[in-house]
Amino acid sequence: MATLNLGPFQGCARASSILLHVSDFGSGSSANSLSFRNDVIKLRKWESSAFVVLPPRAITSVEDESPAVASSQTIINRTLEDPKVSRKDLSILPKPLSATDLHSPNDGSKVRVAYQGLPGAYSEIAALKAYPKCETVPCDDFEAAFKAVELWIVDKAVLPIENSVGGSIHRNYDLLLRHRLHIAGEVQLQVNLCLLGLQGVRKEELKNVLSHPHAFEQCETTLSTLGVMRISIEDTAAAAQMVSSGGERDTGAIASARAAEIYGLNILADNFQDNDNNITRFLILAREPVIPGTDKLYKTSIVFTLEEGPGVLFKALAVFALREINLTKIESRPQRQRPLRVVDDSNEGRAKYFDYLFYIDFEASMMEPRAQCAMAHLQEFSRFLRVLGCYPVDKV
């Protein structure tokens, strides 16, 4: 258990005994909680299932579909859940981690970072922005990336959470609550979409364009001038790879310049997005929380539910306004366990409020008394509150 001295909580009587659950939503476990008692933060280490070490050969598979893809890349896929995996063969277990394994240099060398998609996806570019020398590990889907971190196959995952044009990526909001990871950072990436085709093809020749649905949203107007058929693919790099291997001259892809290089395609048009300010924000997920400071600008991400009643959301937002805390994002998601209840039991036809989870990002460090007070205040009328992470703000 690590203990930090925070200094007194000035003007915040309520903060003397708050328990903020940071990763045990829905599990009933007490693992990994961050508790504030008087002027001390106690960070409890992982106590339960997080440290599950499986033989790497059994949980990853190499699916090197393109010779252009670096052979060291492993693709994490659904075999993560393969029940046939034997856990008894101790001879192939990896060596235990030592203290030095846990400290990586700042440039990210030695760090293994999972992302969704193939090499050349924007998510991989985001991972390399955060950790320039990291080993990037492609995953089939978002869930596989979460599991790869939980199972110690990789150190971090970098996943998209919102785009300035297309809005939120709801799947990742939902997965944040279904897994026990912490937000350890963010990456703001300027997304420069490129129209790619086979060598020697002109953009007027294209009849079909492959890409990720989010990329299509970001170049809706520009793409409509070409009058092509759109075909949705899991990620932009997979679209580029399919164009390359398909060899059809009338088929192009919307993907990154990095994907063009990897898959040997030509850039037919650069800056293909409708809006110059096309920014995707990614979250860096880790097993351990960042211990926040006040040395730079920090952001805190939380999720909470509210008691039912009029004005509760107004009160919830007031805890930030009262302390001059700037909110950078608010998102609401329906709660899966409590489906929509429209009419109450009295049969009077009175409409009830839906039960929602609210996700908020605010600009303050959890080391600041005003942030601690805001959380204590919010807890008075929220049924559930979890700090998803407190991390340094990234700039484009």
Ligand SMILES: O=C(O)C(=O)C[C@]1(C(=O)O)C=C[C@@H](O)C=C1
């Ligand atoms: O398909 C990719 O290349 C991705 O990394 C995914 C993704 C997304 O889901 O938003 C990431 C950034 C861009 O906004 C477009 C696509």
